[in-house]
Amino acid sequence: MLLKNIKIVIFTLVFVQFSIQSIAQNYWQQQIDYKIDVQMDTRKHQYSGEQKLVYYNNSPDTLYKVYFHLYPNAFQPGSMMDIRSQNLLDPDRRVLDRIGKLSEDEIGYLKVSSMLQEGQELNLRTSQTILIVQLNNPIPPKSSTSFSLAFEGQVPLQIRRNGRDSFEGIDYSMAQWYPKMAEYDDKGWHTSPYVAREFYAPWGNFEVDITIDKSYVIAGTGILQNPNEVGYGYEKEGVKVKRKGSKLTWKFKAENVHDFVWAADKEYTQLTAQVQEGPLVRFFYVPGEETKNWELLPQYVVPAFEYAQEHYGKYGWDEYSIIQGGDGGMEYPMATLVANKKPTGVRSMKSLLGTVFHEMMHSWYQGMIATDESYFAWMDEGFTSYADATMENEVLGKDNPFPLERSYKTYYRWANSGNEEPSSTHSDHFYTNTGYSVATYTKGAMALDILGYIIGNRNRDQGLLRYYNEWSFKHPDEQDLIKVMEKESDIELSWFFDYWIHSTKTTDYSIDNISTTAKATQSKIHLSKLGQMPMPIDLIVTKANGEEVLYYIPLAMMLGEKPNETELNRISCDEWPWTHPEYELIIDIPTTEIKKIEIDPSKRMPDIDQSNNILELDQEKEQ
Template sequence: MDVTMDVTTNRYTGTQVLKYTNNSPDTLTRVFYHLYYNAFQPGSMMDVRSRTIADPDRRVADRIAKLTPEEIGYLYPSALKMNGKPVDFQIVETILEVDLTEPILPNSSATFEMEFEGQVPLQIRRSGRDSEEGVRYSMSQWYPKMANYDEQGWHANPYIGREFYGIFGDYDVKITIDKSYVLGGTGYLQNPNEIGHGYEDAGAKVTAPSGNTLTWHFKAPKVHDFMWGADPKYKHDKVEMSNGITVHHFYIPGEKTTENWEKLKEFTPKAIDYMSKQFGQYPYKQFSVVQGGDGGMEYAMSTLITGERSLGSLVGVMVHELAHSWFHGVLATNESLYPWMDEGFTSYATNLTMANIFQANENPHRGSYGGYYRLAK
C-alpha cells in the first residue's frame, strides 16, 4: 500500500495491490473487503446499535450520532481491478461487495489493484484522531481489508465495534505524512537513516529529503493486520534486547506519563522474555507500545494503549496486549466465535507474567476466578 495523509484535513488517499491466494477447496466468485471507518457515521449500524441496546459501550453511546461532516470517518474505494480488468463493486456501509470477472479456483491466486480515499474519524472506539489524551492519530483498521474466507465461508460481518478476524499476509506499506510527525506500530522501518526520529542507526547521519513530508516505508511479514500511531509530540524510546528483539515505546511526555513510561522500558523486555520461555519464542524481531486509542488493543507486532495510567495499570495493560501476540497474533482464531481461545489464554498468560515480572502473587488467577464466580451468581 502507498498512502498519503493530509494532517490539516485528516484525509488520506491510497493505492493497494493485493495478491490473494485461495487456499480453500472452493471456487470463489465474489470477494469482500472490510471498510471499518464507515461505521463512524450518524445512522450507521454501529451508531444505532450503540444508542438502542440495553448495555451500550459507554465509550460509544451516542457520540457517533453527534459527529459533524468533518468529524465522521469514511473509507471509499474509487477503483478496483482484478488481474488488470475492472470489476463491479458495491459499498454496503462497512462492507465492500465485489463481483469477480473470473472465478478464483482452489489453490490459485488473483491480484487486486485498488484506489481509495478515507477520512480519520474523531477518536471514539479504538481508532481515530485527537484522542482524550491528545494523540493525533491512532490508525487501526484504516485500510480496505480483505475479509477472511474459511471452512464456514466468508466472514464479512458489518462492523459494530467488536473483534477482528483477518488473513495472514506480507505487508509492504509506504506512508507519506508531515515530516514533524513520529510514527510507530506494525512493521520494520526500511529507511531509518532517512527518517530519523529515533529510528536511525547508532552514529548515523540522518539525510532527510527536502520538502514538508517524509515517506515512511514499513515491511511486516506474516501478519494479519497493520496499525500505526502518529503524533508530532511523541517521544520515541528504543530498547535493544540481548536476543535481537527491538522494543519501541511511543508516548507524549507530561506529568501524567513520563515517569511511568520511563519505568515501562524495564518491564516490556522482561515480559517478552518471560512469555517467550513459557509459551514459545516471540515470533518477530520488534514490538512497539504506542500511546493512543481508548484503552488497550492488540495489533500485529504492537499495541495501542492509553498512557496516563499508574505504573501497575500501564504494565498490566502492556503485558495483556503483548500476550495477545501468541494467541490473536499467531493462532489468529475467530474471536467472535471462540473468545476463550484468545482472551481466555491471554488472561491466563497475563496473570502468570505479572506475578513473575511485577508483583509476586501466590494465587495469580484469583481475580479471574473471582470474575467467574460473580458472573455465575
C-alpha cells in the same frame, strides 16, 4: 556422546516435521500480499491511497466473490455501531451516543473508488462496513489473482480504537484504516460488519508507504525500511538525518501478519530495549509529567518477554512497538496502542503495566495464534488474560498461589445473576457488554486454569506450548485446541468445553454426610452432584492428627486420570459417571479419626456454591 545427541536431534526434527505435516494434510489457509501507498492530508484529516494485492486462494473451492472490510464507515451517525451502542443496556462508555453526534468533517469513511482484477474493472457494492466484490474471473482452487484499488478515507474523531485527536491528545491512531480483505476459511467467508469487535483476517505480507507532513513521527506494525531518511530515533547511531522537502515517506514492511496498524504524533519520543533472543521493543509516547511511567516500562517489559517466550513460545518477529494511542489497550500484530489515560484520569503504573502485559500477550493469542475473534474470543481474550495474570504474578514477584482468583469471583457473581450467556456466542451478539466480557475474558482465562485442575498443570502448560508449535501463524479453532490438550494429557476433554463454553450450566458438588460403615475402620462419605456441569473431584480428608489424604474421583467420560501434582498420598477412586447424581466413597479411615473433608482446596474447580464443599467434624465433642 556427541553422535548420540545428533541422533536425538535428527529424530526430533523428523518427528516435528511429521507432526506438522499431519496437520497440514487437511489444513489450508488463504494468503495475501499487500502493497499500500497512502498520502496523508493532515489539514483535512483525510487520506488517499492505492493498494495492490496478490491473493492466493489455497482453498479447495472456487471463489466467485471476495469481501473487504471498510471499518471507518462504522463511525457515521446511524451506523450499526452507533445504533447498537444506543440500544445496549451497558454501552461502552467511550462510545455511548457519540457517533450519532459526529459532524460531516468528524465522521469516518473509507471509500473504494475503483477496483481492478488482473487489469479488468470490477463491480462493487457497499453494505455498511463491508465491500462486496463480484469477480469477473472466479478464482479457482489453488491459484492466485491480483487486485488493484484506489481508496479515499477520512479519519474520524477518535471514538473507539482508531481516530484522530484522542482524549489525551494523540494526533492519529490509525487502526483498521485500509480496505482489509475478509477471511475465507473452511467455514466460508467471515464478513461480520464492524459493530464492536473486529479481528479475523488472512495471513500475509505488507509493504506500506506512508507519506505525511515531515513534522509527524510514525510508529506501527512492521520494520521501517528507511530509518536513516526518517530519523526520529530510528536512524543508526551516528547517522545525521536530513529531512528534505515538506513531506516524508515512511516505508514499512511486515511479514507474516494479518493486520497493519500505525499511529502518528508530532511529539512522540522513542525508547528502545532489546530482549535477549527476542525482539527489539520500541516505546513511543509524548514525554511529560503524565507519561513519567513510560520511562520505567522497559525494565518490566524485557523480563516479561523473557517469561512469555519461555512459557508460551518464541515471539515471531524482530520488533514490537508499544505506542501511546487509541483509547484503552488494543492489540495489533507487532504493535499495540495503549492509552495513557482512562476516563477517570492518568493511569497508575499498575494499570499501565497491566494493560501493556495484556496487549503484549496478545502477540501470542491473536498475533501469532490467530483465532477468529467473533466466535472464539474466549481463546484470544481469555488465554491472553490467563497469560498476563500468571506473567504479572511472576514478573512483578507477587507470589500469589491463585493468580486467577479475581476471575473466579467475577464469574461466580455473574453466573449467580442469571444473566450469563454462553462463551460461544458471536462476540457482537451478546445481550450485554458485561456478558461478553465475562464469557470471553473471564471464562476464557478460567478455562485454562480449570484445565490445569482437570488434566494437571504440567499437561496444560506442555499443551499450551504444543498448541503454539502446531498452530502459530495459523487459524486454530476450539477443536484444534481440544485435540492438542487431549493428546498431551491422554484425557478426553470435549465434555468440558461443551459445558463451559457452549452452555451456561454450572458446577456444584456437596459433601452431604459421613457415616461409619459396618467395618469400624472405614467411613462412608456421601457426595452429591447438584449442578449440571460435571467435574472430577479432588477430595482431601484431614485426620485429627493433621495428616492429609487425597482422594481422586475422575469423571467416567475422561477415560483417564490426571497425574498427582500434590505432595500428598493420592488414592484413586472409582470413576463417577456424569449421569449419576450421587456417589458413595468408602475410605479406610475411621470416622472418629477425621477432622475435615474438603472438595478441591485449590479452588480451581468452578463450584458456584462452596458452602457445601467442606465438612468439619468436631471430634472432641463426639468423644
